[in-house]
Amino acid sequence: MRGACACAVVCALVALCAAESGSPRAALDEATRAAAERQLLALLGLPRKPSPPAPAPPVPKALRVLYDERGALPATAANTARSFHHTTTRLDDRFPHEHRFRLYFNVTGVPADEVARGADLTFHRADGATTAQRLLLYDVVRPGRRGRSEPILRLLDSVPLRPGAEAVRVDAVGAARRWLAEPSENHGLLVRVIEQNENGTDARLPHVRVRRRVNESVEQWHGLQPLLLLYTEDERARAARERGETILTRSKRGAARRGHRAHHRRKEAREICQRRPLFVDFADVGWSNWIVAPHGYDAYYCQGDCPFPLADHLNGTNHAIVQTLVNSVNPAAVPKACCVPTQLSSISMLYLDEQNNVVLKNYQDMMVMGCGCR
Numbered sequence: 279m280r281g282a283c284a285c286a287v288v289c290a291l292v293a294l295c296a297a298e299s300g301s302p303r304a305a306l307d308e309a310t311r312a313a314a315e316r317q318l319l320a321l322l323g324l325p326r327k328p329s330p331p332a333p334a335p336p337v338p339k340a341l342r343v344l345y346d347e348r349g350a351l352p353a354t355a356a357n358t359a360r361s362f363h364h365t366t367t368r369l370d371d372r373f374p375h376e377h378r379f380r381l382y383f384n385v386t387g388v389p390a391d392e393v394a395r396g397a398d399l400t401f402h403r404a405d406g407a408t409t410a411q412r413l414l415l416y417d418v419v420r421p422g423r424r425g426r427s428e429p430i431l432r433l434l435d436s437v438p439l440r441p442g443a444e445a446v447r448v449d450a451v452g453a454a455r456r457w458l459a460e461p462s463e464n465h466g467l468l469v470r471v472i473e474q475n476e477n478g479t480d481a482r483l484p485h486v487r488v489r490r491r492v493n494e495s496v497e498q499w500h501g502l503q504p505l506l507l508l509y510t511e512d513e514r515a516r517a518a519r520e521r522g523e524t525i526l527t528r529s530k531r532g533a534a535r536r537g538h539r540a541h542h543r544r545k546e547a548r549e550i551c552q553r554r555p556l557f558v559d560f561a562d563v564g565w566s567n568w569i570v571a572p573h574g575y576d577a578y579y580c581q582g583d584c585p586f587p588l589a590d591h592l593n594g595t596n597h598a599i600v601q602t603l604v605n606s607v608n609p610a611a612v613p614k615a616c617c618v619p620t621q622l623s624s625i626s627m628l629y630l631d632e633q634n635n636v637v638l639k640n641y642q643d644m645m646v647m648g649c650g651c652r
C-alpha cells in the first residue's frame with residue numbers, strides 16, 4: 279500500500295487536518311483524532327496543547343529576529359530559545375537599592391530533558407545614562423540569612439555600560455545550567471552596577487531599566503524590561519546530533535506563505551516517484567492560537583512509482599535497485615521499492631508554552647527536500 283511509504287509526521291498532520299476541515303474523507307472518529315494530536319504534540323516535545331489567554335503576549339523582538347534568521351541560534355547545539363521576563367517575589371524587598379537588585383526568572387516550566395546551552399540576559403539602559411559604569415551579574419548560590427550568614431554569590435559576568443549604548447547583554451548560562459539541574463536551588467540573580475572610575479556607587483546616577491515607570495504603558499515596558507533568552511537542547515536534538523545528523527535549513531520561507539491547503543492530490547498510479555506539494559495550515563488543525571509563527575508550512579510528501587530499471591535521479595540505494603530487479607522478475611515475491619523522503623530539513627516555530635513564555639524551537643525533519651526509492 280502506497281500510504282505506508284509516507285512519513286509519520288505528514289500522516290499525523292494530514293489526519294488532523296482532515297478531521298478539522300470537515301471534508302467527506304474526514305471519517306476520523308474522536309479517538310483517532312485525539313491519538314493523532316497526542317502523537318504530534320509528543321513530536322513537538324509538548325505534554326499537552328498549550329492554551330494561552332487572549333490576547334496572546336507579544337513576541338520579544340530579539341526572538342522575532344532569531345526566527346526571521348531561520349532559527350539560527352547563537353548557542354552551539356541549541357535547538358530551542360525560550361524567553362523569560364523576571365517575576366517579582368517577596369525576597370526582592372530586601373534589595374530596595376537601584377544599584378543592587380535581584381531578578382528572579384521562573385524556569386520551572388522548562389521540560390526536564392532540556393539542557394542549557396546558553397543564556398543571554400539583556401538590559402536596556404535608562405534615559406540619561408551618560409556615565410561609564412559596569413554591570414556585575416552574580417548567581418545567588420545560597421541566599422543570605424539576616425544576621426546569621428552572608429549569601430554565597432558567584433560572579434557570572436561583568437560588562438561595561440558605555441555611555442550612549444541602548445542595551446547591554448550579559449551571560450547567565452552558569453546560573454541557568456544550575457537552575458535546570460536543581461530547580462529548588464534557583465535563588466535568583468543579583469545585579470550590581472558600579473561606577474567605572476570610582477570605588478563607590480552613586481545611587482542617583484541612572485543605569486539600566488529594571489522597573490516599570492508609573493507613566494509607562496505595559497506595551498512600552500515590555501520592550502524595555504530585562505529579558506532572559508535561554509538556549510537549550512532537547513533530548514531528541516541531542517540524540518540526532520550524536521548520531522551525526524546534519525540539520526538542513528529550509529531554502530525559502532516565502533514558499534510557506536504562498537502555500538495552499540493540505541490535501542493529497544489524486545495522482546495517476548503510473549507517475550514516477552517525486553516530491554509533491556503538501557501545505558500544512560495550523561489554523562486548519564486548530565492550533566493557530568498558540569503557534570505564533572509560521573501560520574503553516576510546506577511539508578511536501580513523496581509519492582510515485584519506482585519502476586524497473588531504477589533511474590539514477592530516483593536516488594535509489596543498491597538494495598532498492600536489487601529489490602526492483604527481483605520485483606520485475608517475480609512481482610509476487612517482493613513489492614517494488616518505496617518512494618520515501620531521502621532528504622529532510624528543519625523548520626522553526628514560535629509558540630507559547632503553558633507558562634505563556636514565547637519559545638522558538640527548531641524541529642528537524644519536518645520538510646521533504648528530496649525523495650527517492652528505498
Ligand SMILES: *[C@@H]1O[C@H](CO)[C@@H](O)[C@H](O)[C@H]1NC(C)=O
Nearest residue numbers: 365367384385386387632633
Ligand atoms: C513558577 O512557575 C510555576 C508554574 O507556573 C508555579 O507553579 C510556581 O509557583 C512559580 N514559582 C515562583 C517562585 O513564582
Ligand SMILES: *[C@@H]1O[C@H](CO)[C@@H](O)[C@H](O)[C@H]1NC(C)=O
Nearest residue numbers: 473474475476477478479480
Ligand atoms: C579608591 O580606592 C583607592 C585605593 O583603594 C583610593 O586610593 C582612592 O582614593 C579611592 N577613590 C575614591 C574616589 O574614593
Ligand SMILES: *[C@@H]1O[C@H](CO)[C@@H](O)[C@H](O)[C@H]1NC(C)=O
Nearest residue numbers: 405406491492493494495498
Ligand atoms: C515618564 O516620566 C519620566 C520622568 O519620571 C520622563 O523622563 C519620561 O519622559 C516620561 N515618559 C513618558 C512616556 O511620558
Ligand SMILES: *[C@@H]1O[C@H](CO)[C@@H](O)[C@H](O)[C@H]1NC(C)=O
Nearest residue numbers: 551552553591593621648649
Ligand atoms: C534525489 O535527491 C536530490 C537531492 O536531495 C533531489 O534534488 C532530487 O529531487 C531527488 N529526486 C527525487 C525524485 O525527488
